[in-house]
Amino acid sequence: MKKRKLRGFVLPSIYIITIVVLAIGITLLSRNVMSSDAKVDNYDYSVNVFNEEDDDVYVNDVVSVNKPSKPFIGSDVVVAKDFYDSLSSAEVQEKSLIFYENTYMPNTGILYASDNVFDVIASLSGVVKEIKQDEILGTVLTILSDNVTCVYYTLGEVLVKQGDSVNQNDIIAKSGQGKIDTTRQTLLFEVYMDGVLVNPNTFYEQIMNELD
Numbered sequence: 001m002k003k004r005k006l007r008g009f010v011l012p013s014i015y016i017i018t019i020v021v022l023a024i025g026i027t028l029l030s031r032n033v034m035s036s037d038a039k040v041d042n043y044d045y046s047v048n049v050f051n052e053e054d055d056d057v058y059v060n061d062v063v064s065v066n067k068p069s070k071p072f073i074g075s076d077v078v079v080a081k082d083f084y085d086s087l088s089s090a091e092v093q094e095k096s097l098i099f100y101e102n103t104y105m106p107n108t109g110i111l112y113a114s115d116n117v118f119d120v121i122a123s124l125s126g127v128v129k130e131i132k133q134d135e136i137l138g139t140v141l142t143i144l145s146d147n148v149t150c151v152y153y154t155l156g157e158v159l160v161k162q163g164d165s166v167n168q169n170d171i172i173a174k175s176g177q178g179k180i181d182t183t184r185q186t187l188l189f190e191v192y193m194d195g196v197l198v199n200p201n202t203f204y205e206q207i208m209n210e211l212d
Helices: 010-041 052-061 090-095 200-204
Strands: 078-081 097-100 103-106 110-114 119-121 126-134 138-145 148-158 171-178 181-193 196-198
Touching: 078 181, 090 097, 126 148, 138 171, 171 181, 181 200, 196 200
Parallel strands: none
Antiparallel strands: 078 110, 097 103, 110 181, 119 171, 126 138, 138 148, 148 171, 148 181, 181 196
């Protein structure tokens, strides 16, 4: 039987075809790997990885600082007479004196005033301890909040009654007039802590749990 020889171009063609097949295989494999990586890189990292319990813990860790409220609502309310502080300068003390019937008296609270009637609100939550009339200071309302007593003088219309429980920022009355200032609507506000008179300006800055 006569032997046949492969032609000279057959072997190089086989090599070339093999190389091409291998190259195509490697290319397809690389594309699959890159596609897999792309899926990982396209992950939506905006998804919250914390569960609801974690969110609750975070929210509960946020401390809300609660402070007493100033006892009025009104953008045109001003301080007519500030609290008389024995440690302040003579000039400041002079501005904190109330003049009545030819007599100068230290202001034991803060006297607020406005040309218009304004709302008076509860500085703290508490119970209405007393409502009474004073010859000089008009209607007087006292609210007891644990060891803190807030006294509101020179009121007009009163919207609560003795024994009522009130929440902080509830409207309890309207401004009125007493004899210490008969030209404007006023509110004289006093604060006592454990029975001791304190400066309302200092009181406003205290955190609630410091008042217990």
